[in-house]
Amino acid sequence: MSSFYFLGIGGTAMASVAVALSHAGHAVTGSDTQLYPPMSTYLEEHNIPYFNGFAEKNLLHALPDFVVVGNAISRGNLELEYALDHHLELISMPDLVRQHLIEKNTSIVVAGTHGKTTTTSLVAWLLEHGGLKPGFLVGGIPENFSMGCRPSGRIEAGFFVSEGDEYDTAFFDKRSKFLLYRPDIAIINNIEFDHADIFSSLEDIKRSFRLFVNLIPRNGTLIVNSDDPTAMEIASKAFCRVERFGLKTDAEWSARNISVAHETSTFDLFYKGELQGSITVPLFGNYNIMNALAATAAAVTAGLPIEAIAKAMPLFLRPKRRMEIIGTYPGNITLIEDFAHHPTAIRVTLEAIAELYSGRRVVTCFEPRSNTTTRNIFQQELSECFGPASIVVMGKVHRPDRYKHEECLNTSLLREELQKQGKSVFLSGEESGAYPDNIVHFLKQQIRKDDVVVVLSNGNFGNLKNMLKESFIKIS
Numbered sequence: 001m002s003s004f005y006f007l008g009i010g011g012t013a014m015a016s017v018a019v020a021l022s023h024a025g026h027a028v029t030g031s032d033t034q035l036y037p038p039m040s041t042y043l044e045e046h047n048i049p050y051f052n053g054f055a056e057k058n059l060l061h062a063l064p065d066f067v068v069v070g071n072a073i074s075r076g077n078l079e080l081e082y083a084l085d086h087h088l089e090l091i092s093m094p095d096l097v098r099q100h101l102i103e104k105n106t107s108i109v110v111a112g113t114h115g116k117t118t119t120t121s122l123v124a125w126l127l128e129h130g131g132l133k134p135g136f137l138v139g140g141i142p143e144n145f146s147m148g149c150r151p152s153g154r155i156e157a158g159f160f161v162s163e164g165d166e167y168d169t170a171f172f173d174k175r176s177k178f179l180l181y182r183p184d185i186a187i188i189n190n191i192e193f194d195h196a197d198i199f200s201s202l203e204d205i206k207r208s209f210r211l212f213v214n215l216i217p218r219n220g221t222l223i224v225n226s227d228d229p230t231a232m233e234i235a236s237k238a239f240c241r242v243e244r245f246g247l248k249t250d251a252e253w254s255a256r257n258i259s260v261a262h263e264t265s266t267f268d269l270f271y272k273g274e275l276q277g278s279i280t281v282p283l284f285g286n287y288n289i290m291n292a293l294a295a296t297a298a299a300v301t302a303g304l305p306i307e308a309i310a311k312a313m314p315l316f317l318r319p320k321r322r323m324e325i326i327g328t329y330p331g332n333i334t335l336i337e338d339f340a341h342h343p344t345a346i347r348v349t350l351e352a353i354a355e356l357y358s359g360r361r362v363v364t365c366f367e368p369r370s371n372t373t374t375r376n377i378f379q380q381e382l383s384e385c386f387g388p389a390s391i392v393v394m395g396k397v398h399r400p401d402r403y404k405h406e407e408c409l410n411t412s413l414l415r416e417e418l419q420k421q422g423k424s425v426f427l428s429g430e431e432s433g434a435y436p437d438n439i440v441h442f443l444k445q446q447i448r449k450d451d452v453v454v455v456l457s458n459g460n461f462g463n464l465k466n467m468l469k470e471s472f473i474k475i476s
Contacts, residue, residue: 004096005062006030007079008070009050012139013165014093015039016148017068019046020101020137024151029062031055031079036460038141038320042148056082066091069170071177080171092170094180101135102160102182105152108134108298109181111164111212112189112231114345115291118283119189120163121319122295127159129312130304135160140339143317159302166208168198176208183216185301187223187294191230194342197371202230209234216240223297225290226251243301245293247286249273253297260284260356263325264314269296269306276306281313283323285352323349326465329472331449334360337465341370341458343381350454354388357452362388365439365464367395367457368409374398376409383417389454391446392418393439395461396429436462440471447472 006018009030019042022028031051035043043050051058059067059079067083067090075081083090091099110120121142127134128144133153137160141148152158164178164186191209193202213234216222224235226244235242245253255267265284269276281292292313299309318324326335334357340349346366354362364386368374373382374397386392394415400408415425426442428435443453453472455465 001025001027002065003027003062004066004068005059005064006050006068006070007054007077007083008032008073009043009048010035010039011070011072012039012148013137013163014068014070015043015048016137016141017093017097017101018043018048019147020149020151022046022048024100027064029064030068031058036463042141046147054078059083059088065089066096068093068096069172071168071170074171090172092173092180094169094177095173097137097162098180098182101137101149101151102162104157105135105160106157106184106302107182108159108161108185108187108302109164109178109183109212110162110187110189110294110298111166111178111209112187112225113166113192113194113342114348115189115287115294116163116165117319117339118288118322119187119291119294120161122291122316123187123298124161125316126295126299126304126309126312127161127302129315130299130308132159132302132304134158137162138319139163139165140319140321142319144315164212166205167195174198176212178212179208179215183212184220185223185298186212186216186220187298188213188225188231188234189290189294190225190228190344191234192342192344193377194370194372196375196377206230206234210237213238221301223253223294223301225294227290243297245290245297247289253293255279255289255293258286258289263356265289265292269293277310279310279313281316283316283318284356285323285348287348287352288323323352326469329469331447331451333447333450333472334452335455335465335468335472336452337455339458340456341367341373343373343378343385346382346456347385347387349456350386350388353452353454360450360452361390361448363391363393363443363447363451363453364389365393365395365443365453365455365461367398367459367461367464368411369395369398369457369459369461374400374409375403375407379410379413382409383414386418386423389423391424391426393426393442394428395439395457395464396435398459436464436467439464440467443468444471
């Protein structure tokens with residue numbers, strides 16, 4: 001067995017892979033800054049020791065065989081500089097996954113701008129319930145497993161399901177991560193512009209997806225969203241079998257007669273125009289129906305019968321921070337947390353919530369944190385994606401010092417545009433008081449009976465979720 005030191009162990013995928021390797025018998029440790037739940041808790045629960053902060057002495061203490069370099073780590077990091085100076089063996093996390101976890105297994109890779117975590121979790125659960133004991137890597141904590149990564153449970157070649165991120169691999173490898181996962185069965189959910197820190201345009205992102213599709217062998221399968229023109233454009237160059245999924249009736253896999261009740265959707269599943277059965281899944285929103293269709297197509301391609309899939313779907317548990325209903329509080333106030341940070345994801349998430357909680361007021365708290373939403377690239381799109389929200393609370397722009405003033409998201413202009421739509425808008429960055437305590441104080445004055453409060457961020461939002469939980473319990 002080998003020893004691995006994870007440089008940047010607090011990342012969701014990095015922590016998950018670290019735990020998986022530890023369970024496989026390897027010695028694992030690592031370091032990071034700003035570790036917070038759920039990943040800090042996850043590491044501690046699995047007895048993975050880690051250092052808070054970067055220092056050369058950490059590596060001297062660990063003496064690892066391999067240093068796993070996270071993609072957030074760059075030159076100038078004290079531990080990376082030490083590793084380079086002393087010729088320690090460097091490996092990226094995706095390459096580690098390919099070599100030690102995917103290996104000779106059938107590789108199922110879920111790609112796309114949105115829906116990757118939920119769809120990957122669904123595919124892994126369907127195969128698990130069907131007795132195939134898949135390995136998997138999910139960019140979150142899938143509740144059916146309570147771990148984000150594990151090896152395949154089969155002695156002979158089995159299946160490994162990966163969330164295929166298009167973000168870059170490491171400071172020494174600028175390829176998209178999914179290019180290292182050797183796809184046999186691939187899903188492309190959708191393709192939009194994102195990750196402005198590494199991609200210059202949508203065309204730049206499309207180039208990575210073209211390379212991804214070109215990796216699928218002739219006897220493999222590409223499962224693609226037929227409702228997304230860009231995804232279909234990329235799929236047109238595939239050398240393998242292509243199967244489409246969507247809400248349009250001409251797709252191979254389609255859903256009809258969709259109904260939603262109590263956070264659960266039911267639909268009739270059709271394949272090539274023929275009814276296959278009824279599917280019930282504890283998800284809501286059309287985008288989640290699409291996720292379920294994609295997962296079903298992948299599971300059938302892996303060899304599962306529709307009957308097994310129909311039995312597994314109702315038992316699926318949503319990953320943490322993916323439309324996670326935190327609780328209901330006095331006055332019938334419902335608190336929901338979601339990872340949505342791209343304008344499209346914000347829009348479809350809020351639309352699904354408004355549909356489920358029809359007649360109730362939606363209050364949205366959004367933190368501009370990603371490398372794309374902190375810039376003014378989506379200035380117009382962000383003014384158009386909060387449709388169902390009556391109140392919009394805007395968190396501080398994360399690390400605005402990275403950009404020139406004219407490149408940064410203009411939250412004052414965003415407030416003006418949202419107010420023209422009749423929304424009440426609170427800019428926490430302009431108000432006095434500690435952050436995000438000022439948000440909690442504002443909402444205490446604004447909250448009404450039956451409100452649905454939605455927290456949207458791809459980060460911690462200053463622990464806002466937990467602060468709201470305490471605040472709502474205290475509301476009389």
